[in-house]
Amino acid sequence: MRDLLFGTPTVVAAGVDVFSDALRAQGADVHDVDWRPPGLGDPADLATLALDRRRAAANRTAVERVMAAGSRLVDVRPARDVLGLPDRTLLHAGPPIGWDDASGPLRGALIGACLFEGWASTVEEAERLLASGGIALDPCHHHRAVGPMAGVTSPSMWTWCLEDPVTGGRAFCNLNEGLGKVLRMGAYNDEVLARLRWMRDVLGPVLQAAVRSMADPLDVKAVLAQMLQMGDEGHNRNRAGSLMTLRELSPAVVEVDAPSSDIAAVLRFIGGNEHFFLNLGMPTAKLALDAARDVPGSTMVTVMSRNGTEFGIQTAGTGDRWFTGPANTPVGLFLGDYGPDDANPDIGDSAIMETYGVGGFTMAAAPAIVRFVGGTVPDALATTERMYQLTLAENPAMQVPILGFRGSPTGIDVLAVARTGWLPQINTGMAGRVAGTGQVGAGLVQPPRECFEQALAALAAEARVA
Template sequence: MTTIVNVGADLFADAVAGQAVDVERVDWRPPMPGTEADLATVAADPRRQDANRRALEAVLGVTARLVDVAPASEVLGLQRGEFLHAGPPIDWARASGPLRGGLMAGAALEGLVEDPEDAVALFEAGSSVSLEPCHHRATVGPMAGVVTPSMWMFVLEDPATGRRTHCSLNEGLGKVLRYGAYSPEVLTRLRWMGDVLGPLLQAAVRASEPVDVTGILTQMLQMGDEAHNRNRAGTLMLLRDLAPAMVRSGLEVADVAEGMRFVGANDHFFLNLAMPACKLALDAARGIEGSTMVVAMARNGTDFGIQVAGTGDEWFTGPAQVADGLYLGDYGPDDANPDIGDSAITETAGIGGFAMATAPAIVRLVGGTVPDALATTRRMHEITLGENPRWSVPVLDFQGTPTGIDVTRVCRTGILPQINTGMAGRVAGTGQVGAGLVTPPAEIFPQALARLAELARATSSS
């Protein structure tokens, strides 16, 4: 029996298949332009193979547990006038609309201004405020990712090492700070979260055994969640674990009831635990010299940046892209801001868009089809170093999720990481306008590859 192998264009394969001959199609693409020499240099680096093995093992060896809930001023040391934000470093002059809106809401929340609109002058002057990426403080933030000193934070810990990561509490969808909204209802909700929800969660977490966040992620991926834009099962499992301690907290019955209602009605609540769990795992691979594994993908609404295990804390950036997806109400592409948020840390760890096959219902939110979701998960295996046996995909015979994005594989295949994401309005104050699918700007991977090649040459000549 004859089998034809076709590489590249399908024209020849279609013609042969039309003659009842078996054809094996290979989806081959040339490397990204200009990367050939750097790919050869990095491939010859004697450290690479072992470094990537150790990086992947480090990531897979981490377990994340929720051990505390407390204000950012306590757990991060944030001072008055200090603001964290999503994505790589940026200043006010280049900040996108939703990031500006989130900062304006944060300034009003902290009492730096009475009216959020007055915060514009405050940030333009810059003398009494500072901006810093969440990632620089062992933190991640969804969408605008704005963190201020009074905001309450989830605290996750790896029991084997004691390393910790953090994330703010999830506000829900629509007109919320993380989407750049700053209306009175936004501030009222945030103040309630600070006065009631934060203390309630703190009391419950401190009175319970640490919540196994990694374990919940394992279960929810088999229950139709992918842990980025679908977190329904994860949220309800978290509520199951904390509800008894919340009831026994001794706080006002009405406050306990409202807190439980808020968490249970907010399908995205667990996202703010999935994100720091992924960061906790990926941070274990940071600083492994010679490793080509991506340890962070993050967006600030203007720039998309990545960090790599073997290049320290350096950011490689390019322009953030507008997602392709579904819009709310009368909103359309002209209303959407380019991609924003630290939540792509989920894809970096192998879930979210990489695990869309576990959550076929996600296509009703972000667009595409169920076959697209299955194909996406399969395709991401081509650019990753391995699989995560904890996080498996039932419909793919429980294959582990693709884990450990490899800069060299991205440059060699031209396949970009797939991210599913919410879309914020480009004008400050708008809120959420939709959800969709997006990829990083292609040029940031050759940037990272060039730096890896430079380091490899320096090592070989020393």
């Protein structure tokens, strides 16, 4: 220590020259290292975007639209009615994909949906129908809808119908089945199909009658904001949100003209499903991000989504164009005897929650989430802090108590991701790689770099001709 204090210092410096020059002026021995943060994409594209005069105003417009958007629950209706789904059409999570490239859990959910709809009577018949192109496949996002995990939505499935009171826009999501062996995780056994039929015949009609009878529509955005004050983060922890939803819906549910056994079953199902709110939170985020679409010059991300094979993003400045790369496999905690080899690569539209600025972005609000997805409480805090470096604003409606009620990091900026080389953090469930398995765990994952490199190039190309 004495030699360090009284000897001549030798300094290794990285970064701008000002620090090195000042030390040399004082006689220090300085060795400069040409090191730069590992950014993404072509430096020329990054420079083009950084100098785009439209960018600041366009991003301000986009993120203000996101934060201004509201979300009210206005109806519950079958998908065929609100999404205009023709017969033998299935929606799925993520960017477009065909049967040949579909992952195990997506294939399992598609098979289960064919059996549920009565388009096939056996698994083998469903596989042949799907392989022959007899079933049309299309992303949920192309229909103002979202779906967790495989996201498969068929015409007979009931959907939440949410409306933004600011823009009048609407967004939709199917009803949550619960955890374990469920269709969205790729399972399709008799238990799964029986539950889906009960949801079609009992749960959907009861919820529709209840929602339509409410004097004032449920303010879903307000529930999401309150969840963050109660230990949820809005993606993989929805306990408080689900209980608040049960509290708000129960008075209307018990007054529905239906057999008492059906009313009891509906309340029991909602009360026993900790993820019931997720399928309301996702279309809330979808409403907000759809409000920010088609803003020329904006580098803000409006969609992050996965189909189990590819991960795709969209931006406000490039409309409906997808930028894709191979989906990564989450790292986390596993159920029972399952392990890393059992997990499928990332899947689901539920990354819309992180795109909105909650979920993995607000893990600091839900330290208990680490018991479900892995990591430590300091990791959760550090993750939220880091996401502020990738976003355009802080949403005052979505506050993180442990950070002094700081607003959630909102508006992922492609330019910021490219500059820092940091990628958005997502927490997610894990589906089994083999069709029919169901859920095998939960964990943490990031998008592939390729998505942001492609988006950066496309936005730069658009800026050059603007």
